[in-house]
Amino acid sequence: MSFKIGNIEFGEQPLLLAPMEDITDKSFRYICKQYGADMLYTEFVPSEALVRNVKKSFSKLEIEEKERPVGIQIYGHNIDVMVEAARIAEEYKPDLIDINFGCPVKKIANRGAGSGMLRDLPKMYEMTRKIVNAVKIPVTVKTRLGWDSEIIVIEEVAKELQQIGIKALTIHGRTKAQLYKGTSDWTLIGKIANDPEIKIPIIGNGDIKTPENAKQHFEKYGVSGIMIGRAAIGKPWVFRQIKHYLKTGEILPEPGLSEKIKISRLHLKKSLEIKGGIRGIYEMRRHFALYFKGLPNFKEIRLRLLTSTEPEEISDILSLIEKTYK
Numbered sequence: 001m002s003f004k005i006g007n008i009e010f011g012e013q014p015l016l017l018a019p020m021e022d023i024t025d026k027s028f029r030y031i032c033k034q035y036g037a038d039m040l041y042t043e044f045v046p047s048e049a050l051v052r053n054v055k056k057s058f059s060k061l062e063i064e065e066k067e068r069p070v071g072i073q074i075y076g077h078n079i080d081v082m083v084e085a086a087r088i089a090e091e092y093k094p095d096l097i098d099i100n101f102g103c104p105v106k107k108i109a110n111r112g113a114g115s116g117m118l119r120d121l122p123k124m125y126e127m128t129r130k131i132v133n134a135v136k137i138p139v140t141v142k143t144r145l146g147w148d149s150e151i152i153v154i155e156e157v158a159k160e161l162q163q164i165g166i167k168a169l170t171i172h173g174r175t176k177a178q179l180y181k182g183t184s185d186w187t188l189i190g191k192i193a194n195d196p197e198i199k200i201p202i203i204g205n206g207d208i209k210t211p212e213n214a215k216q217h218f219e220k221y222g223v224s225g226i227m228i229g230r231a232a233i234g235k236p237w238v239f240r241q242i243k244h245y246l247k248t249g250e251i252l253p254e255p256g257l258s259e260k261i262k263i264s265r266l267h268l269k270k271s272l273e274i275k276g277g278i279r280g281i282y283e284m285r286r287h288f289a290l291y292f293k294g295l296p297n298f299k300e301i302r303l304r305l306l307t308s309t310e311p312e313e314i315s316d317i318l319s320l321i322e323k324t325y326k
């Protein structure tokens, strides 16, 4: 079923790119959009840094028209600071503000931000209410099942946050204590998605890697959308593969080498435009390493690709890869 988040219209079974620190910058988002991601999110942005005017964090707020729909995600533990950060983020004209109540990283969660909020629900609710009231665009939340197996609070959280006025909820089927271990448990996600009291879209997240398991999870758990994180790293074409499978039941093969070269060039171009010279190149290295993973006898060329600091040289190396492995 199609649905809306605020004024953003989604078709059947949309796929959302998960916010990922150091990954979902503007250039990676651009590539995922090319491959059909229906909604994009920035990396999480620390509210304290926005309020303290830290320049690096402001660049994370920048989005382009072509990306829409796109959400800016913020996190923090101080309610006033988060409200101010949401107002600042709104000035960058995202389609929505997403609040991160799921990050399990110790230095964030132990200070009460991210998934730390799952241990202090009154504060979570007050923060969300104030942010909803402070901005005109839709506010959404991304969180986990609970703090640990003793504190599974997501059903209560979903209802309360809906009441407060969030426009969608993304649930990663792990607790904070699980970090990224084990497998994402979708049972509760499905229960909430099918609860008649829940009217807002529920986006399921965790461990969706293949077209088959995306389809199976849509069908079994009845979520409005699926959010994909790690499976897109190094494989942004996963969106195209899943969409094609959902539509036709047919598995598209992995892109061939020439498509990977084309994507590498485009990704590099975007990264250079956005981050400039050397930083744009540094950011690309992890992607290059994954795009060409598994090529036989690749060690030497790989080393050159991952150490070059010159765009022209990288372009020549990409041509060499194409020639060598075609």
Ligand SMILES: Cc1cc2nc3c(=O)[nH]c(=O)nc-3n(C[C@H](O)[C@H](O)[C@H](O)COP(=O)(O)O)c2cc1C
Pocket (backbone or CB within 6 Å): 018, 019, 020, 021, 022, 023, 043, 044, 073, 100, 102, 103, 142, 172, 205, 206, 207, 208, 227, 228, 229, 230, 231
């Ligand atoms: C490198 C990395 C960075 C992440 N950064 C964020 C983030 O900034 N905000 C957020 O809400 N979740 C973040 N996550 C969690 C993902 O959005 C997602 O919830 C999680 O990876 C589970 O989905 P997956 O199995 O599809 O990867 C991050 C995950 C990874 C692997």
